Amino acid sequence: MTGIGNQTNNVPGKLDQHLAGLSVGDSSDARPAGSGPKRYIPPHLRGKPPTEPAGKTATLERTSSWSGNMAAARDRSRSNERAAGGGAERAAVGREDTGDVRRAGGGGGFGGGRGDAMARTTTWAGRREEGGGRGGPVRAGAFGMWAGGKHVHGQRNQRTETELFGEADDPERMHTGINFEKYDDIPVDASGRDPPAPITNFDDADLEPLLLENIKMSGYRVPTPVQKSSISYGRAGRDMMACAQTGSGKTGGFLFPILNESFRKGPCEPQGGDGRAHYRSRAARPIALILSPTRELTSQIFDEARKFCYRSWVRPCVVYGGADIVGQMRQMERGCDLLVATPGRLVDLIERGRVSLSNIRYLVLDEADRMLDMGFEPQIRRIVEKEDMPGVDSRHTLMFSATFPRDIQMLARDFLKDYIFLSVGRVGATSENITQRIEYVEDEDKLSVLLDILTSGDTTRLTLVFVETKRMADRLSEDLLYSNIPASAIHGDRTQRERERALENFRTARTPVLVATAVAARGLDIPNVALVVNYDLPTDTDEYVHRVGRTGRAGNTGTAISFFNRGNRSIARNLIDLLKESNQDIPEWLAIVAREGSGFGAGARGRGRGGYSSGPSRGSGFRDHRSGGFASARNDRDFRPSHASAPSAAPAGRSAGGGGGARGSAYSHNGPPPMPPALENDPKNSWF
Numbered sequence: 131m132t133g134i135g136n137q138t139n140n141v142p143g144k145l146d147q148h149l150a151g152l153s154v155g156d157s158s159d160a161r162p163a164g165s166g167p168k169r170y171i172p173p174h175l176r177g178k179p180p181t182e183p184a185g186k187t188a189t190l191e192r193t194s195s196w197s198g199n200m201a202a203a204r205d206r207s208r209s210n211e212r213a214a215g216g217g218a219e220r221a222a223v224g225r226e227d228t229g230d231v232r233r234a235g236g237g238g239g240f241g242g243g244r245g246d247a248m249a250r251t252t253t254w255a256g257r258r259e260e261g262g263g264r265g266g267p268v269r270a271g272a273f274g275m276w277a278g279g280k281h282v283h284g285q286r287n288q289r290t291e292t293e294l295f296g297e298a299d300d301p302e303r304m305h306t307g308i309n310f311e312k313y314d315d316i317p318v319d320a321s322g323r324d325p326p327a328p329i330t331n332f333d334d335a336d337l338e339p340l341l342l343e344n345i346k347m348s349g350y351r352v353p354t355p356v357q358k359s360s361i362s363y364g365r366a367g368r369d370m371m372a373c374a375q376t377g378s379g380k381t382g383g384f385l386f387p388i389l390n391e392s393f394r395k396g397p398c399e400p401q402g403g404d405g406r407a408h409y410r411s412r413a414a415r416p417i418a419l420i421l422s423p424t425r426e427l428t429s430q431i432f433d434e435a436r437k438f439c440y441r442s443w444v445r446p447c448v449v450y451g452g453a454d455i456v457g458q459m460r461q462m463e464r465g466c467d468l469l470v471a472t473p474g475r476l477v478d479l480i481e482r483g484r485v486s487l488s489n490i491r492y493l494v495l496d497e498a499d500r501m502l503d504m505g506f507e508p509q510i511r512r513i514v515e516k517e518d519m520p521g522v523d524s525r526h527t528l529m530f531s532a533t534f535p536r537d538i539q540m541l542a543r544d545f546l547k548d549y550i551f552l553s554v555g556r557v558g559a560t561s562e563n564i565t566q567r568i569e570y571v572e573d574e575d576k577l578s579v580l581l582d583i584l585t586s587g588d589t590t591r592l593t594l595v596f597v598e599t600k601r602m603a604d605r606l607s608e609d610l611l612y613s614n615i616p617a618s619a620i621h622g623d624r625t626q627r628e629r630e631r632a633l634e635n636f637r638t639a640r641t642p643v644l645v646a647t648a649v650a651a652r653g654l655d656i657p658n659v660a661l662v663v664n665y666d667l668p669t670d671t672d673e674y675v676h677r678v679g680r681t682g683r684a685g686n687t688g689t690a691i692s693f694f695n696r697g698n699r700s701i702a703r704n705l706i707d708l709l710k711e712s713n714q715d716i717p718e719w720l721a722i723v724a725r726e727g728s729g730f731g732a733g734a735r736g737r738g739r740g741g742y743s744s745g746p747s748r749g750s751g752f753r754d755h756r757s758g759g760f761a762s763a764r765n766d767r768d769f770r771p772s773h774a775s776a777p778s779a780a781p782a783g784r785s786a787g788g789g790g791g792a793r794g795s796a797y798s799h800n801g802p803p804p805m806p807p808a809l810e811n812d813p814k815n816s817w818f
């Protein structure tokens with residue numbers, strides 16, 4: 131077996147001689163001793179004669195001298211990095227920049243390009259539209275209008291439809307997987323005053339005809355549980371806090387009720403001749419505001435909104451940091467009824483007098499627990515409570531996330547009235563569509579084990595690798611490139627353009643491995659991500675839930691592999707709970723670690739990033755709004771009665787490994803090294 135035992139031989143300083151004999155590169159690849167890591171030899175090539183580098187994708191093929199030059203580029207990059215205090219362009223970055231851009235208009239990016247494109251595209255109703263999004267020009271008339279108290283739909287346009295909805299078999303679009311119907315087996319619990327019954331299907335839900343048409347054009351046939359409930363609550367005008375698993379359609383969950391009501395009711399203000407409100411000020415006055423924590427997620431929500439707003443009077447608009455603010459202001463001047471924004475950029479635009487929130491009827495906090503943790507809460511409070519947004523009684527507020535710690539639920543109530551708490555499955559649980567594996571890997575073995583994973587099975591599958599720091603993201607992507615694995619990195623220190631490129635190259639499988647920090651953990655919906663690797667485990671299980679949730683979406687299956695070692699013991703207990711809930715195998719050694727680490731694990735629920743540690747004062751007084759009593763500390767993620775929380779059956783297909791190809795492969799390892807027999811019975815001795 132080619133296992134970790136062999137892989138650890140790759141650690142510098144060990145068995146160099148042996149490795150030299152196995153090198154797949156020619157002498158031009160050789161690096162002076164001590165100048166960096168040795169070239170990685172995939173298991174299937176070990177002991178075989180040298181061959182040319184695989185040239186796995188066009189990315190690698192385009193630069194023929196890449197392999198030989200990589201070491202020099204890497205050294206240059208590292209010295210640049212030192213000179214620039216860590217902000218230098220790296221070899222990986224340089225390679226991304228050589229990529230051609232798929233989208234029209236030169237944007238090519240995940241969000242900014244489209245944002246710019248929208249600036250060229252959108253107009254007031256009935257006026258000429260000049261440029262297209264990624265699909266080119268959008269013809270006049272694609273937008274509808276509100277005229278004479280009626281919703282006048284825009285004309286259909288084939289090109290726009292292809293741009294928005296894609297072709298039926300487009301591999302870059304998400305298609306539902308074999309377990310999509312199984313979402314209906316997940317227990318749903320709604321609490322609060324008289325929650326209305328959920329709808330059962332789109333056709334009988336009395337949806338506005340245009341919304342129904344757009345939903346169908348998006349390929350949605352059946353609503354997911356969260357959508358069934360939210361559409362019905364939206365119609366009843368109820369606020370909601372919704373918790374549903376990653377990849378289970380929460381975006382539609384908030385867009386559908388908002389758009390259904392907006393299409394029905396029309397704009398807020400008195401109408402001018404063209405059916406739209408006129409203002410003296412240049413401020414945009416959206417009726418709906420959707421706030422989300424990251425630029426990429428914001429851009430993605432905007433893309434979804436564009437689909438469902440197609441041919442309607444509602445103009446979606448997007449603003450986020452790192453992109454040209456002037457272009458965004460221009461875009462808003464041309465129509466902004468539904469604004470998707472990151473908080474920082476929105477505050478900037480409010481301060482410049484370019485956005486007024488006085489017409490807001492619908493407020494959405496996506497990833498609400500993140501939006502209300504310590505990193506964002508002050509900005510959210512300012513936007514919601516200190517600007518000109520109508521008060522809680524005069525707007526509808528919707529909060530969505532896959533995780534909702536109790537202390538944040540308590541905080542969230544400041545922004546809600548008479549709300550319904552909806553949970554689909556257990557609060558903060560992972561999807562059973564994800565096969566989760568925990569591997570014991572020491573820090574110094576992580577790279578070797580990762581390389582084994584990446585080179586076993588289908589090497590073109592999309593793999594997202596999470597690390598804790600930006601620096602590590604850069605380093606690891608370099609190391610992967612050096613080993614001929616097409617990889618790029620995404621993190622907060624990269625420019626927006628670089629972030630967009632990295633995501634685009636990942637999405638299109640030009641670089642099928644993306645090394646990411648937490649910036650990519652939440653909300654991103656990238657089709658065909660087969661494998662998530664937690665190279666560094668987070669300290670917080672909610673973060674873990676979001677990270678692994680980048681795979682196994684929309685009823686598809688996926689695999690998540692997490693590297694665990696003694697540095698992660700504080701998460702062991704909560705991790706075991708999560709694994710149990712979603713019917714995953716729990717390694718025996720992990721249970722031992724959890725028992726041993728009881729003194730360490732208790733505080734593991736604190737938010738890891740930009741958050742605060744959940745001290746006793748915040749969560750302890752939480753009032754269970756159903757029972758009227760105080761929730762016990764029995765389970766800090768779920769305060770529903772236990773009978774409502776029965777785990778659903780494991781979905782079919784999970785055992786197939788979801789394309790991860792991970793089971794039984796070379797890197798399999800069963801736990802920490804055995805305790806020397808002489809010491810193992812002594813309770814003072816423990817690996818942890």
Ligand SMILES: Nc1ncnc2c1ncn2[C@@H]1O[C@H](COP(=O)(O)OP(=O)(O)OP(=O)(O)O)[C@@H](O)[C@H]1O
Nearest residue numbers: 304350352353354376377378379380381653655684
């Ligand atoms: N009713 C539906 N029918 C088919 N596909 C759907 C439906 N609802 C959503 N989807 C698709 O499922 C995928 C996941 O949806 P979405 O991104 O809204 O999940 P989410 O619950 O917000 O996930 P996360 O917690 O990661 O943010 C998307 O590609 C979306 O287009």
